[in-house]
Amino acid sequence: MSLRHQVELVSVFAAGPGGGNPAPIVIDAAGMSDADMQAVAQRYGHESGFVLPTAPGSHCDYEFRFWVPNHEMSMCGHATVGAVWLLHQNGRLHRDRLTIQTRSGQVAARITGHTNQGAAVEISQPVGRVEALPQPQLSQDEILDALGIGRAQLAPLPIQNACTSRVKTLVPLSSPAVLDALEPRFDKIEALCERIGSTGLYPYATFDAARQIFDARQFPRASGYPEDAATGIAASALSFGLLANGMVEASTRTITVRQGRAMKRPSQISVRFSVESGRVDGCWLGGPVGFETRIGASS
Secondary structure (H helix, E strand, O other): OOOOEEOEEEEEOEOOOOOOEEEEEEOOOOOOOHHHHHHHHHHHOOOEEEEEOOOOOOOOOEEEEEEEOOEEEOOOHHHHHHHHHHHHHOOOOOOOEEEEEEOOEEEEEEEEEEEOOEEEEEEEEEOOEEEEOOOHHHHHHHHHHHHOOOHHHEOOOOOEEEEOOOEEEEEEEOOHHHHHOOOOOHHHHHHHHHHHOOOEEEEEEEEEOOOOEEEEOEEEOOOOOOOEOOOHHHHHHHHHHHHHOOOOOOOOOOEEEEEOHHHOOOEEEEEEEEEEOOEEEEEEEEOOEEEEEOOOEEO
16 A cells, blocks of 8 residues: 555543544545555554445445454444544545445435534444344353353343344343343353354443333344443444334434443433334444544554
């Protein structure tokens, strides 16, 4: 690679100082090889987003690619939100709506307003798919073992696989205190997720049912780090799991997913269903974005 590509580190979905999920973003990634992009993710140890021009005839504004230290991802919610916010900060957006090509399909993004940190960004996800686990009893026992808990710590709800872009395994727990106290056996998670067709375990608990506020933690299958501070794709999958279980309304009312507290990086993701003719046909997810720090150039 002959050109140098600036990496800027943003914090996405922060719920207060020191919160959010850091995302290294390169908004001029044309010319970067796969190895170059993976090297950025490995250097910073976080999901990283790369903005490229689209292929001719794609009818999209940009192509986004995403890498974690161990591999490329088809979609990353917080890096998408962060990249759109950064494009806006740099004067690259000339309208409030755009279409992005990702390896999991097209994603819509929209600017819904402005805050003292810049644009308020939401991105689309398709309607979620929620399914029972393969071999449910065996799978449940393996999940409990990997999380280091017993059946008494589960809420009276099914463990389910849910997906809008990538499959997450939703594990309902009896309380936020149980969630916070989890000490997973990380050496067991990759093989378990492979067997049940999941890209990560997403245990969750109800914080305030009336206000549609839920707490969650994300333990990815094989990203190169043990836990995520905020996971937009998992939060959107969770929202459809909650809808399937009658725990949230089939309306545009905000669902709030809080994450990252156990990592000392408190985060908050907002999900709103898209409703057309009385039917939920997808969702919008968003949350605050700001600069975590300025990074120099990466070559």
